[in-house]
Amino acid sequence: MRDERAPAALDGAVDLRRVFDASPTAYLVLDHDLVVVEVNAAYVGLVGRGREELVGRPLFEAFPPDPATVDEQGRHPLQLALERVRDTGRSQVVPLAKYDVDVPGGGRAERFWSLTLVALPGHDGGPGLVLERVEDVTAYVAERRARGRDTGGEAPLPEHVEALEADLYVRLQELVAAQEARDVAARRVAGLGEVALRLTSAESVQDLERIVLAQGPQVLGAAGGALFTRDEVGGWRVSAAALGEHVQDRYQHLPFDSPLAGPWVARTGRRLLLPTRASGVAFHPSMAAAYADTQRDAWAILPLTVRDACVGALAVSWVEERTFDADELELLDSLAAQCAQALDRLMALQAEREAAAVAARTSETLQRSLLSDPPQPAGLEVAVRYVPAAQATQVGGDWYDVFVQRSGETVVVIGDVVGHDIEAAAAMGQLRAMLRGIAVTTPASPAELVRAVDRAIDTLELPTVATGLVARVERVPGEPDGDDRVVRWSNAGHLPPLVAHPDGSVTQLAGERTNLLLGINPEAERDEWTAELAAGSVLFLYTDGLVERRGESVPLGIEALRTRLAASAGAPLEELCDDVLGAMLPPHPEDDVAVVAIRVHRAGDPALADRAPASPVAEERTRTPRDAGDPGPAGPGADRRTLRVPAVPQSAHTSRHWVVGVAREHGAGDPTLALAKLLTSEVVTNAVKYGLVRELVAVTVTCAAGSITVSVQDDNPHAPVVKHARREDTGGRGMELVERFAEAWGTDGSAAGKGVWFRLRLDRPTVHDPGPAPAS
Numbered sequence: 001m002r003d004e005r006a007p008a009a010l011d012g013a014v015d016l017r018r019v020f021d022a023s024p025t026a027y028l029v030l031d032h033d034l035v036v037v038e039v040n041a042a043y044v045g046l047v048g049r050g051r052e053e054l055v056g057r058p059l060f061e062a063f064p065p066d067p068a069t070v071d072e073q074g075r076h077p078l079q080l081a082l083e084r085v086r087d088t089g090r091s092q093v094v095p096l097a098k099y100d101v102d103v104p105g106g107g108r109a110e111r112f113w114s115l116t117l118v119a120l121p122g123h124d125g126g127p128g129l130v131l132e133r134v135e136d137v138t139a140y141v142a143e144r145r146a147r148g149r150d151t152g153g154e155a156p157l158p159e160h161v162e163a164l165e166a167d168l169y170v171r172l173q174e175l176v177a178a179q180e181a182r183d184v185a186a187r188r189v190a191g192l193g194e195v196a197l198r199l200t201s202a203e204s205v206q207d208l209e210r211i212v213l214a215q216g217p218q219v220l221g222a223a224g225g226a227l228f229t230r231d232e233v234g235g236w237r238v239s240a241a242a243l244g245e246h247v248q249d250r251y252q253h254l255p256f257d258s259p260l261a262g263p264w265v266a267r268t269g270r271r272l273l274l275p276t277r278a279s280g281v282a283f284h285p286s287m288a289a290a291y292a293d294t295q296r297d298a299w300a301i302l303p304l305t306v307r308d309a310c311v312g313a314l315a316v317s318w319v320e321e322r323t324f325d326a327d328e329l330e331l332l333d334s335l336a337a338q339c340a341q342a343l344d345r346l347m348a349l350q351a352e353r354e355a356a357a358v359a360a361r362t363s364e365t366l367q368r369s370l371l372s373d374p375p376q377p378a379g380l381e382v383a384v385r386y387v388p389a390a391q392a393t394q395v396g397g398d399w400y401d402v403f404v405q406r407s408g409e410t411v412v413v414i415g416d417v418v419g420h421d422i423e424a425a426a427a428m429g430q431l432r433a434m435l436r437g438i439a440v441t442t443p444a445s446p447a448e449l450v451r452a453v454d455r456a457i458d459t460l461e462l463p464t465v466a467t468g469l470v471a472r473v474e475r476v477p478g479e480p481d482g483d484d485r486v487v488r489w490s491n492a493g494h495l496p497p498l499v500a501h502p503d504g505s506v507t508q509l510a511g512e513r514t515n516l517l518l519g520i521n522p523e524a525e526r527d528e529w530t531a532e533l534a535a536g537s538v539l540f541l542y543t544d545g546l547v548e549r550r551g552e553s554v555p556l557g558i559e560a561l562r563t564r565l566a567a568s569a570g571a572p573l574e575e576l577c578d579d580v581l582g583a584m585l586p587p588h589p590e591d592d593v594a595v596v597a598i599r600v601h602r603a604g605d606p607a608l609a610d611r612a613p614a615s616p617v618a619e620e621r622t623r624t625p626r627d628a629g630d631p632g633p634a635g636p637g638a639d640r641r642t643l644r645v646p647a648v649p650q651s652a653h654t655s656r657h658w659v660v661g662v663a664r665e666h667g668a669g670d671p672t673l674a675l676a677k678l679l680t681s682e683v684v685t686n687a688v689k690y691g692l693v694r695e696l697v698a699v700t701v702t703c704a705a706g707s708i709t710v711s712v713q714d715d716n717p718h719a720p721v722v723k724h725a726r727r728e729d730t731g732g733r734g735m736e737l738v739e740r741f742a743e744a745w746g747t748d749g750s751a752a753g754k755g756v757w758f759r760l761r762l763d764r765p766t767v768h769d770p771g772p773a774p775a776s
Contacts, residue, residue, distance in 0.1 A: 026134040029120075034059050034082055037129065046136055047101070066100050066108065078115070085117040086130050092117045096137065112141045194219075199342040205229060208346055209239040212314065212339050217242070220331060222316045223296060226251075228262040229304075229312040229343065236263050236312075243294050243317070250293060259284045262313050265301040269310035271333075274299040276321045298322045300329075302336035306344040314339050373653045373681065374402035374596070377410045379483065379603075380473065383573045385581060385595040389545070397466075398543040398594040399428040403436060405472075411439050411446075412596050414541040415468035415494060415518075427464040431457075431518070435470070446470040446490040447528035450518070454492070458522035465519040469494040469541065473533065473598060483535035483602045490528045493517035495544055495554070498562060500569035502536035506562045535602040538576065540565055545591030546584050560584065573599045638704035639666070647693035649685065655699045656680040659710055663762070666703045671767045672760050675741050680710055682734035683756050687714040691753070700755075703762070707743070711757035719747045720756055741767070 020027065026043035028036055036054045044051055047063075054062055065076040078097055085092050094115040100108040114135040122128030198215070202208045209227050217225045226240035226247075236254045240247050254263050261283060265272050274280040277297050280287040291297065296317035304312040314336050324332075374382040382402050397417040404410055413435060417428045431453060438444060438452050449470045457464055471489035476482050489497070489509060496510040509531055516524040533539060547557030561584060568579040577597055585593065643658050645651035659680045660673050668676065680699070687697050691714025698713040722735040738745050742758035749755075 028054070028059075028132050028134070030059060030082065030086075030130045030132065032086065032128070034079070034086075034130070036062065043134060046134065063099075063101060069099075081115075082117060082130055082132070085119050089119045089121060091119060096141075110138070111136065112138045199338055202342055202346060203349075205343065205346050205350070208339065208342050212335070213239060213242045216314075216335050216339070217316050220316060220328070220335070221318075223319045224317055226262060226315040226317075227312065227339070228254075228266045228315070236266060238262065243296070247293055251290075259286050260290060261287060261299065261301050262315050265303050265315075266310060266313035269303040269305055271303060272299075272301045273324055273329075274301070275323055295319070300324060300332050302332055304336055304340035304343055306340045311340060311343055311347065373649070375404055375410075375653075376650060377404055377408075377473075379485075379601055380410060381573050381599040381601060382410075382412075383577050383597045385577050385593070387545075387581060387585065387589060387593040389589050389592045397428060398545065398592045399432055400541070400594045400596045401432050401436065402596060402598075403440065405439055405443065407443055409475075410473045410598070411449075412471050412473065412539075412541060412598060413468065414543065414594060414596055415466050415492075416543045416594075417464060417466040427462065427466070430462060431464065431466060431468070445528060446472055446488055447526040450490045450492050450515075451526045454518050454524065454526075455522045457519045462519070465517055466492075467494040468492040468518050469497065471497065471539070471541070473539070473600075476532075483600065485533040485535075485537075485600050486530055487533050487539060488528060488530045490526050491515055492526070495542065495547065495558070497542075498540045498558075498565055499531065499533065500538040500540065500565050502534055504566060504569065506566045506569070508558070508562075533600050535600050537600050538565075538569060538573070539598040539600075540580075541596045543592070543594045545589060545593035546581075546595065548591065549586075550590065557584075573597055638702055640700065640702045642698055642700045644696040644698050645684075647688050647691070647695070647697050649688055651688060651697060652681045652684040655684045655697075655712075659699070659701055659708075662701045662703065663708050666708065666762055668708065668760075668762045669764060672708070672762055672764045674767055675760055675764070676708060676710065679738050679742060679758050679760075680712075682737055683710070683712045683758065686720060686734045686756070687712050690714075690716060690720075692716040706763065707759050707761050709757055709759045711748075711755045713753060713755045715753040717749055717752070717754055719749060719754065 020038075021040050023040055024042055026046040027040050028043050029038040031037050035056065035058050037056075039051055039054050044054075047054075049062070059082075060076065060079055065078075070076050076099070078094070078099060081092055081094060084090075094113075094117065097113045097115055098110070099113055100110050103109045114137045116133040118131040118133070120129040120131055194215070198211045199208065202211060213225050213227060217223065224240075224242040226238055226243065228236045228238055231237040231253060235256045236258065238248075238251045238254055240251055254260060256263065256267070258264075261272055261274065261280065264284075272283070274283060274287075275298050277291050280291060280299065294317065296319055298318040298321050299315055300317075301313055301315045303310045304314060316332060316335075374384050376382060384400055384402065386398070386400070399413075399415055399417070401413040402410065413432070415428075415431065417431065434456050435449060435453050438456075439449055442448075444452060450468065453468070456462075469489060469491045471487050474486045474488060476484050476486055487499075487509070491511060492515050496508040498506055498508055500506050509529070511527055511529045513527065515526055542561070544554070547561050548554055549557060561580070564580050564583045565576075568576045571579060577595060581593070581595065639662075641662060643655065645654055656677045660677050663673055663676050684697060684699060687693060691697065693714050700711040700713070702709045702711075720735045722739050738756075738758050743760055743764075745756075745758040747754050747756050
């Protein structure tokens with residue numbers, strides 16, 4: 001709170017001209033050539049000359065020296081002193097200078113002066129102006145002479161002058177020392193202001209450490225320092241690199257109850273001053289080693305306190321022992337207060353970021369667990385992609401689904417829920433589940449499905465608005481054995497699908513009019529359209545993140561997609577999806593993207609011939625104590641089952657549903673079921689892609705002691721590598737997800753291959769990321 005008795009702050013800049021003119025001390029300013037450029041009123045009064053007589057004239061022309069006092073080049077010692085100050089930039093005090101001046105009517109008067117000469121550097125840092133502070137001490141000299149005569153006659157001039165100079169010098173030294181102290185204090189206050197300004201731009205605790213420890217001790221004239229903050233793993237994190245690498249290595253982490261001075265202050269919130277080594281060792285004997293390591297003999301340790309809570313400590317050190325005066329302690333407390341406020345802000349910011357990251361990971365994990373691998377119906381090939389946005393806050397709304405109705409027709413759905421957060425991901429899951437439930441239990445057409453979902457949103461009062469497109473790929477009526485297909489679709493405000501035809505052309509599937517989004521009007525009219533899909537065609541569905549760019553129109557984006565799709569239409573379907581995403585997406589997508597591509601194949605197409613069935617070959621089941629090499633939990637009555645599946649991508653779908661079924665038999669909760677499904681899919685996919693499997697992949701589930709362990713055996717003896725994929729990467733997250741979400745995981749290797757396993761608690765309360773799991 002502002003002290004009302006204190007003078008109000010100046011509204012504008014200080015008027016230095018007024019300060020100069022109003023000063024009671026005489027000043028004049030000289031340029032590089034010792035020409036007078038300015039004098040103040042006190043100087044005019046002192047020398048008895050008008051300003052117009054002085055400004056613009058060389059100093060020694062306005063005040064010519066006594067010819068007897070100049071050197072061979074005609075230069076007075078005062079001129080030499082002024083030139084030296086100008087050229088070196090170093091100020092000089094002239095305690096006593098005899099410089100006679102002309103008097104009106106002719107003649108010269110003896111005068112004595114005390115001078116302070118100050119260099120004022122130019123804007124480029126080079127020589128600039130010289131400020132001369134002038135005091136007339138003639139009366140003082142006369143008084144001293146009179147005292148000399150009163151005490152026994154006039155002393156010889158040199159001794160008298162020497163004594164006088166000594167006395168004046170002492171007086172001036174006291175003044176200079178006081179001025180220097182004020183200057184040091186001003187520089188320190190200004191330095192702390194700069195530290196405070198830089199702290200406002202700090203974005204992490206590491207930034208704060210660099211700013212405070214690099215600049216703070218320097219401002220205080222200290223020899224380095226250290227910062228103690230809470231470590232997320234417990235104890236104190238110490239930043240002391242400024243004291244040497246060996247100090248940082250030895251003290252980088254200290255226990256919470258460490259007896260050393262820094263942790264003690266951080267725990268108690270009390271300031272501690274250790275001006276000598278003896279005081280430090282008396283505080284605690286363990287400080288002796290700290291003194292030896294740092295080679296600093298004086299320490300001031302300040303608590304970092306915000307709202308009566310201590311969040312750490314700041315230690316400042318000096319090489320030699322010292323005493324701390326009140327001004328210095330005030331500056332130390334000010335630096336600690338600035339550091340504490342910045343640290344509090346950064347800790348809050350870090351907590352917000354971590355919470356956002358957890359929410360984003362949960363959202364993405366939920367979304368990925370719902371966006372399952374598609375079926376591969378007869379005569380069709382299906383490929384899907386999901387790419388999250390680069391910014392974690394933008395993940396959550398895009399979705400797709402592909403499934404087969406009881407009639408044998410393939411239904412493909414794509415949509416985008418309004419919003420980008422875990423609520424959008426949850427809403428997406430609700431829409432997907434409702435639409436699936438209606439579609440697999442009724443022969444509803446696409447328009448009927450859209451209408452039913454819209455009404456369900458209204459009936460259940462779900463606060464959801466979404467785009468959605470439902471399409472069904474059907475056989476041509478009257479041609480049950482033909483290769484061609486018909487696509488029937490209904491569009492609720494979504495972008496139009498594209499079809500790449502066998503002749504290389506690409507067309508849009510756009511109806512005659514646009515229907516409303518889902519969640520706005522349950523009685524909105526829903527149209528349905530049909531188009532032919534000749535054998536060899538590719539039906540391509542996508543969300544707006546693929547074609548929408550800041551500053552560009554969506555039609556331009558769709559046109560670019562048409563061009564790219566035409567260029568890649570002849571490629572294998574998986575490669576086509578990768579080509580399109582690689583060409584259309586920037587390095588850091590601003591929105592998430594979902595894609596579904598369906599190719600209509602001709603009978604006998606090699607792509608269909610190479611597609612092996614994904615049905616399991618056999619299931620083995622035992623209930624027995626764990627074998628010595630089994631990674632599952634120990635204990636009698638363990639339920640162990642093994643499923644052997646072909647080494648094809650579709651086996652991930654088969655395996656994960658089998659694992660979920662086993663887990664459900666043992667009472668697993670929804671979080672465990674969701675993670676078991678996700679992680680099994682990732683591990684089996686890794687085995688198919690990289691496991692060098694010659695025939696079958698073995699998936700083993702062991703349930704006992706309240707947990708489920710899934711092990712996947714392949715023929716590659718090399719352990720999997722955990723890669724930390726970037727957000728824009730479309731793959732490479734398999735083992736990273738296992739590491740993040742499993743309670744434990746590991747490998748059991750041999751010359752013939754390896755087993756990769758992970759373990760989950762059956763009663764896991766949440767799918768939230770618990771941090772990296774211990775690996776063995």
